[in-house]
Amino acid sequence: MRLSALALSACLAASPVAAIAAQPPAAFTVATGLIADQKAVFATVESAHVVPARTRLGGTIVALSVRDGDAVTAGQTIAIVADSAMAQQLQSLDASIAGLRAQLAQANIDLTRAQRLIGSGAIARSTLDQAQTAQNVATSSLKSQIAARNALAEQIANGAVLAPVSGRVLHRPVTQGSVVVGGDTIATIAEQDYVLRLEVPEYHSSIMHVGDLVRIDNASPTPVFGKITLVYPQIQNGDVEADATAPGLGDYFVGQRIQVWISAGQRPGLVIPASYIESRFGLDYVELQTPGGQPTAIPVQRGAPQPSPSMPDGVEILSGLQPGNVLIAPAAP
Incomplete structure (x- = not known):
């Protein structure tokens, strides 16, 4: 069964969720689409809000139920101060x-x-x-x-210190038996809505917009995509900061630096699923459907990977194919 032409520009409007690779269809029609030139930058996992849990009463801490890294829920009693x-x-x-x-x-x-x-x-x-x-x-x-x-x-x-938000305890500066006064911080809690804080060179500020996709560079075979939600209107030390959201950020440490790929512009090009490419003796081939109905193996020049939510195993083809070519999926071994 033939599929309709796939436009790569659809990847920029797709929701930032981890795409799941599916079995390739029987045929794929090559079409020209927009390819995002990607640039690798480092992002830091940050909490959107870091809230201190403070005591309302001066006295001695007689009970302390959390440690650094513990998960807490809003309203949970984390300490008791008595006088x-x-x-x-x-x-x-x-x-x-x-x-x-x-x-x-x-x-x-x-x-x-x-x-x-x-x-x-x-x-x-x-x-x-x-x-x-x-x-x-x-x-x-x-x-x-x-x-x-x-x-x-x-x-x-009021000596009961409650967690103001649900999240994870970043730091607990006191111990049981410590003497505190009203307003002292018992624990610092990072709210659960983690974000990726990107620092991008200044010359990218004009081409980076809210809603652009970012790709997290991780060890998973399936690419994970996020979306820019905020671009800060201030440049510091030649860099512009932006926040992005992505699934699975709760599995990272707050402050951890990870590599992400952002769009640095667009250009036309051809992208096909990597599952349609076979490598033989150091050369890459695809099965091209001819007007006579007989598949023909033709060599192609593979470019850089271009994964997207709609095509997780997408790869750019530099030469060997033209728009309108119909590719046949290689037979399973």
Whole structure:
């Protein structure tokens, strides 16, 4: 079955996902397309956001549950800071509340007795007023102490240091038992959305745009592609910086340098799948379908690899083929 002509320019609009090589079709029609001249540059794996997890309470770290490199989720408790003075204040308030509860209970008893005796004229009206006032004072004092205890308990609860975002712990500058004050950093967390930070020579700034594809140079037989998402509008030391996203960046270390290939311009050319090329005695051949229907082996000059999301094993052909030629897939050995 013949396939329609493949335009290499489609690779620039394809989504930046790792393409999966498929079995070659029975025939392939050669067509002229745009080839991206590629340039190798180094990129650094960076976190889009590095967020510190800070303590809201001064005291001593009594529990620490993360180490460098640990994965955390947003809201996870990574440390607990305690202040012994606050614990003593809490115990004092508990004792005070217990005393006020007893005082309120006695005031209620006195008020009930006064209300019963006032009807028979056994006590003066002022005695009832005093009992009522004592009951109101005891109620207000108890509410005040309970509110103070709740405020102190909330302040103690602030000793729990929570992870602000989901990601990986880059650095933990403290240990269990360390004394900290409010605002100290307990851990530095890199958010999970890693990016590739590229540094490209200044003369490439005019041909590098958001949405351009980049290819990660790795040991995988299947090429991995990413896409430029941001070009910084500032040039430093003759370089322009850009961010790119790609699948699988979470498997790298933050700060790791990897080689990527970026587009440095476009030119017309012929690209075919490498699976259509056979090497015999140091020469490269393709099976060309002739008008008579009989395949003919013709030599070709192979150029540089030109992988793309639509053609992971693409290779440029410098000579030997013309647009419109129909290639036949070589027979499986």
